[in-house]
Amino acid sequence: MTAHIIDGKEIAAGLSQSVAAAVKRVTMAHGIEPGLAVVLVGDNPASEIYVRSKTAKTAAVNMRSLFYKLPATASEAELLDLIERLNQDPSVHGILVQLPLPPQIDQRKVIEAIAPLKDVDGFHPLTAGLLSTGLPGIVPCTPLACIMLAKKVHGSLAGLEAVVIGRSNIVGKPLAQLLLMENATVTIAHSKTQDLPDVSRRGDIVFAAVGQPEMVRGDWVKQGATVIDVGINRVQTGDGKSRIVGDVAYDEVAEVAGAITPVPGGVGPMTIACLMLNTLKAACAQNELPAPEVTA
């Protein structure tokens, strides 16, 4: 069996188009131009690339894109100062501080400094609490992207066995909450899980979010299962070059899976499209407008 390849790029393009149209409608009807402020501290090359694609996509969906770059030596106080200014600015509806941050800056303090209504990453503890209690709020972009891609394959996720490998606050935990809301039966596996391949083989859907290149092998996956790969890992290829691989050994797993996301071109582009959606939703919520009608 060769798996169906879930084309994250194409699905993300459809979502972005729908967001762009909804942004136009909100701007025309209410004079509100949704704005996203992206903050980068330092010169991490991977972060530079991610930030560039986020700011470019913001402009492409008709939103205002603001970019702030602080030096790697910036103090925590400088960053918190900038966040406070952005919190107070009514033309900024979303604030994203790219992670990781330099060691002199406490990541937790920074995340907690962002006004929850502008927390388009969905990393604030208040946002996480709303999600875990099933209350309306911003949903973190990568978990939302994973759910949307899985639903493209399965329609409903109700009753399916979902295995999430990885328990981070950013992906694994919120993804598990979303899967529960979709009525899936959820297992969260992690580095201390006994017989991880066996647990993974339970999954009708397997989500790999561990940050370990090609960890999920062909014999970890049940025949016909859907595999969603959240990993983005740069590995050396031996000829002095490097390439990007996911957390899934793609060639092996594609032989047994029913459907699989590629890396790149799977979850990554969909995550950015979800960031655009979150910014639009945040702009509507801050102006007491109903949630926008958007389709993926």
Ligand code: GUN
């Ligand atoms: N660094 C890697 N992924 C992310 C993300 O989704 N949001 C932020 N803020 N930083 C990141």
